Amino acid sequence: MKKSMSLIYQINRSKKRRNLALKVAQGKLEVQAPWHMSEATIADFVQQKHEWISKHLNRQQKRLASLTPREWQSGERLRWLGQPLKLKVAVATRKTAQRYGSELFVTTTARSNRDHEPKRTIIDWYKIEARAWLDAFFDSWPQTHELTPAGWSVGDFTSKWGHCTRKRELRFTWKLWLAPEWVVRNVVIHELCHLREFNHSKAFWQLVATHSPDYEEAEQWLRQHGVTVLNNQYLDYSDD
Ligand SMILES: [Zn+2]
CATH class of the missing domain: 3.30.2010.10 (Metalloproteases ("zincins"), catalytic domain)
Structure with missing residues (x-):
């Protein structure tokens, strides 16, 4: 897990990947990166996209928070x-x-x-x-x-x-x-x-x-x- 400003993210490296890609899923940020790319380069990229990431993270987290857990009871x-x-x-x-x-x-x-x-x-x-x-x-x-x-x-x-x-x-x-x-x-x-x-x-x-x-x-x-x-x-x- 890496931290950039207030953003916590996971880096998934792949030998096949050539470019950086961001993925926001389940209210979390994931960065898909080429195998040898430095963490500083990745952090810079995340920083540049800070606004976009925050917008999507907030939207997803709000959505998750607004849901009520299922109780598997009549009427649901x-x-x-x-x-x-x-x-x-x-x-x-x-x-x-x-x-x-x-x-x-x-x-x-x-x-x-x-x-x-x-x-x-x-x-x-x-x-x-x-x-x-x-x-x-x-x-x-x-x-x-x-x-x-x-x-x-x-x-x-x-x-x-x-x-x-x-x-x-x-x-x-x-x-x-x-x-x-x-x-x-x-x-x-x-x-x-x-x-x-x-x-x-x-x-x-x-x-x-x-x-x-x-x-x-x-x-x-x-x-x-x-x-x-x-x-x-x-x-x-x-x-x-
Ligand atoms: Zn597939």
Whole structure:
């Protein structure tokens, strides 16, 4: 961690990188730097961009602070493919989760309720539904070209939306399905394109653009709402 004026930031160095880049995510500043660049040069750069950084940091931190932690109780609002999903929790003899239109009914046993068990049941529901969404997506995805994964799964990770393994398997976090469907499609296509280009080169983005013309808007949407959607405790985002 380095300090510049009042700014604290982390430096991530890469042998491939030629220029400095700034990233503001989760209310924190990250500097991506070339392998051998001096810390003084990096500090100068951060100093020059001080105004821009402060503006973005403040905006994100305000946004994070304005969110209330989810308690997984009746009346709370979740999302499914961008649509509001109102949570209803009841006590029953066994745990179930079922969506009826814009409501998600979850039953929990009295004892497990104390341990925030609705959360577990709800996350399991998302994983099952997300998996079904992916199955349907790949059913209609042309098998004729080389962008065919070896498999796909839905997990719990929070640091990214999805990734593509060396074994050509695609993995996604269930939180992605809180986002609108066109954004979900874009993330899936992004990972699919890594089957051919295992990097973020020009060729990669050209391939993405071929299969997903609105990918730039999707990336923008994720930059704007990612903090709130991907964060462990906060799952909601406003409609602005
Ligand atoms: Zn990627």
